[in-house]
Amino acid sequence: MEIEDRYQWVDPETNQLYWLTKEQMEELAEKNG
Amino acid sequence: MSTSTPRLGLVKPANGEAYSVSTLNNNSDLIDAFALATDKLPKGLVYQLHVATSSGAVLDSIINNIATFTFKANRKYRIIWDFSYLMSGNSDSLFYCSINWAPVGDAADLLTGLTATDGRTKFVQTFIGASTGSTGPVVKYHQTAGADQTVQIKFRVQRVYGDDSITVVGNANERAVYSIYDDGLADGSFG
Numbered sequence: 001m002e003i004e005d006r007y008q009w010v011d012p013e014t015n016q017l018y019w020l021t022k023e024q025m026e027e028l029a030e031k032n033g
Numbered sequence: 034m035s036t037s038t039p040r041l042g043l044v045k046p047a048n049g050e051a052y053s054v055s056t057l058n059n060n061s062d063l064i065d066a067f068a069l070a071t072d073k074l075p076k077g078l079v080y081q082l083h084v085a086t087s088s089g090a091v092l093d094s095i096i097n098n099i100a101t102f103t104f105k106a107n108r109k110y111r112i113i114w115d116f117s118y119l120m121s122g123n124s125d126s127l128f129y130c131s132i133n134w135a136p137v138g139d140a141a142d143l144l145t146g147l148t149a150t151d152g153r154t155k156f157v158q159t160f161i162g163a164s165t166g167s168t169g170p171v172v173k174y175h176q177t178a179g180a181d182q183t184v185q186i187k188f189r190v191q192r193v194y195g196d197d198s199i200t201v202v203g204n205a206n207e208r209a210v211y212s213i214y215d216d217g218l219a220d221g222s223f224g
Contacts, residue, residue, distance in 0.1 A: 004087075005089060005090075006086065006087060006089040007089060008088075008089060008095075008142055010141040010142050014100060015098070015100040015138070016141060017095060018086075019086055019087065019088045
């Protein structure tokens with residue numbers, strides 16, 4: 001089974017925890033400046 | 034004048050019940066008794082989350098959380114964390130997978146302030162190497178006392194032996210599922 005790297009992220013508005021891919025983390029960083 | 038039943042708040046007509054047109058009936062009667070009996074029954078599934086993405090490979094981490102959940106007073110609940118896991122590496126390793134309470138408002142990834150409730154230990158042997166397994170769900174049987182209980186629920190994995198990391202698996206065909214079932218009125222059958 002191939003598992004890609006994932007990174008822990010907590011939505012500050014909902015306090016919900018997510019595991020995001022590197023690409024998703026980069027998108028978030030871009031959105032948030 | 035019209036009145037309401039004490040349990041359900043149903044409005045009764047001013048003329049009372051059939052056996053008397055003059056007696057006002059505000060007692061607990063059949064409909065109230067039925068409502069009380071119904072309250073004792075399990076309500077079944079009251080929360081469910083399907084996660085189709087895997088966690089990262091971790092040693093000690095919160096895998097998921099329910100930011101806030103209110104357990105109603107005097108009820109029995111089952112919290113079920115059903116998942117597969119993958120361990121990488123070449124050593125026998127044990128991971129303790131647990132369901133924890135935390136204060137509402139604590140950051141979801143915070144590892145402090147936890148009250149461990151119940152868990153299961155997962156094991157992978159050396160000769161298998163990198164391997165996936167599912168040795169049954171982690172279940173917390175919970176019974177509330179006389180007041181509602183609002184908590185954050187955190188699902189944690191901790192390595193307790195070995196050198197490997199663990200990944201909680203989630204994909205379209207092998208989802209991690211988090212469920213809470215209401216099992217009916219508390220009866221003091223467990224702590």
